Amino acid sequence: MRVLVTGGAGFIGGHVVEQLVANGADVVVVDSLTAHNGPPDYLPPAAELRVADLTDERAVQQAVDGVDAVCHQAARVGLGVDFDDVTGYVRDNDAGTATLLRALWRRSFTGRIVVASSMVVYGEGRYRCASHGMAQAQPRTVEDLGAGRFEPRCRRCHSVLAWTQVDEDVPLDPRNVYAATKVHTEHLAFLYGRETGAPVCALRYHNVYGPRMPRDTPYAGVASIFRSAYEAGLAPRVFEDGGQMRDFVHVHDVARANLAALESSWVGACNVASGEPHSVLEMAAALGAGFRGPVPAPVVTGEFRLGDVRHVVAAPDRAAQALGFRAEVSFGEGMAAFAHAPLRA
Numbered sequence: 001m002r003v004l005v006t007g008g009a010g011f012i013g014g015h016v017v018e019q020l021v022a023n024g025a026d027v028v029v030v031d032s033l034t035a036h037n038g039p040p041d042y043l044p045p046a047a048e049l050r051v052a053d054l055t056d057e058r059a060v061q062q063a064v065d066g067v068d069a070v071c072h073q074a075a076r077v078g079l080g081v082d083f084d085d086v087t088g089y090v091r092d093n094d095a096g097t098a099t100l101l102r103a104l105w106r107r108s109f110t111g112r113i114v115v116a117s118s119m120v121v122y123g124e125g126r127y128r129c130a131s132h133g134m135a136q137a138q139p140r141t142v143e144d145l146g147a148g149r150f151e152p153r154c155r156r157c158h159s160v161l162a163w164t165q166v167d168e169d170v171p172l173d174p175r176n177v178y179a180a181t182k183v184h185t186e187h188l189a190f191l192y193g194r195e196t197g198a199p200v201c202a203l204r205y206h207n208v209y210g211p212r213m214p215r216d217t218p219y220a221g222v223a224s225i226f227r228s229a230y231e232a233g234l235a236p237r238v239f240e241d242g243g244q245m246r247d248f249v250h251v252h253d254v255a256r257a258n259l260a261a262l263e264s265s266w267v268g269a270c271n272v273a274s275g276e277p278h279s280v281l282e283m284a285a286a287l288g289a290g291f292r293g294p295v296p297a298p299v300v301t302g303e304f305r306l307g308d309v310r311h312v313v314a315a316p317d318r319a320a321q322a323l324g325f326r327a328e329v330s331f332g333e334g335m336a337a338f339a340h341a342p343l344r345a
């Protein structure tokens, strides 16, 4: 089977490529290498790398030739710096996806398409009120956050809400440009599937961590930022009260989910998560425990960013039922190993 992996030189794409090659697939990678200094050394030599931008129509048309399945990982990631980034996100993620899909359409492709999506499509997580059942969270105000009132409250009775798992059927609510482009990527891919009959699956990754995660940049995930702090002998600075609940899923499991999705022909969106939620403070502690010798204790700063969501916890059931995917790397082992994993400069 010949598989095109877009963004295959990236953090997650690289692990997908590695597992596909190990399984005997013939892999072609299209990656602009914008996030890299040259081709990364972890790409298996058996994978064919085509250095090209996804918006390069000719290069993409050539790359889709002869492929049986597509795994679309390429994207401009992270939250960006400010709204000035909007055109860059739309170009890479929307126009890039559109160029890929049109190239597939021009060769009447009806094979498997798996696209990388994200938990950011949900915006806020899901909450339950003791009196009102499933409840919408009131937006958190600067006054609330400044006074340390971090937990979202019920719009109807203003009591503190309890978090519950987010399943794939909740209405999508992208809250930033990157999230909006991930929703659009899903929608464009599903439209392609409806028009052509190609079975499309969108994988909504939760907080991915593991070897080759990009280092400490404005775009890096919190696990990588905390790790860099520990390495510098500094205490990780934990925002709010550290009680924000997330699902940290290891990149090996995310790559396994992609292989499972490529093998299946199930159509729809699935969370890709560990099913083992932890707070950000627990994550800082588990990561610190992986370092040899004492490390500074995380500092809970009470700082906040208005745009942050309080809790996002995934329901992992659909991926289990639809794709037969369950995460295997435990939180404790994965985080301890992450303390010493190579990171991308």
Ligand SMILES: NC(=O)c1ccc[n+]([C@@H]2O[C@H](COP(=O)([O-])OP(=O)(O)OC[C@H]3O[C@@H](n4cnc5c(N)ncnc54)[C@H](O)[C@@H]3O)[C@@H](O)[C@H]2O)c1
Residues within 6 Å of the ligand: 006, 007, 008, 009, 010, 011, 012, 013, 030, 031, 032, 033, 034, 035, 036, 052, 053, 054, 055, 072, 073, 074, 075, 076, 077, 091, 092, 093, 096, 116, 117, 118, 119, 182, 204, 205, 206, 207, 208, 209, 214, 221
């Ligand atoms: N890391 C996470 O926690 C996370 C969470 C949710 C979703 N995702 C999604 O997973 C996918 C992979 O993300 P990642 O964390 O591996 O990021 P990454 O930056 O390591 O990988 C993305 C790759 O895409 C390439 N790329 C970017 N724009 C391109 C373009 N226009 N043309 C060709 N190649 C291009 C980059 O060079 C890079 O190699 C993305 O679609 C992202 O939205 C990641």
Ligand SMILES: [Zn+2]
Residues within 6 Å of the ligand: 129, 130, 131, 132, 135, 154, 155, 156, 157, 158, 159
């Ligand atoms: Zn209520």
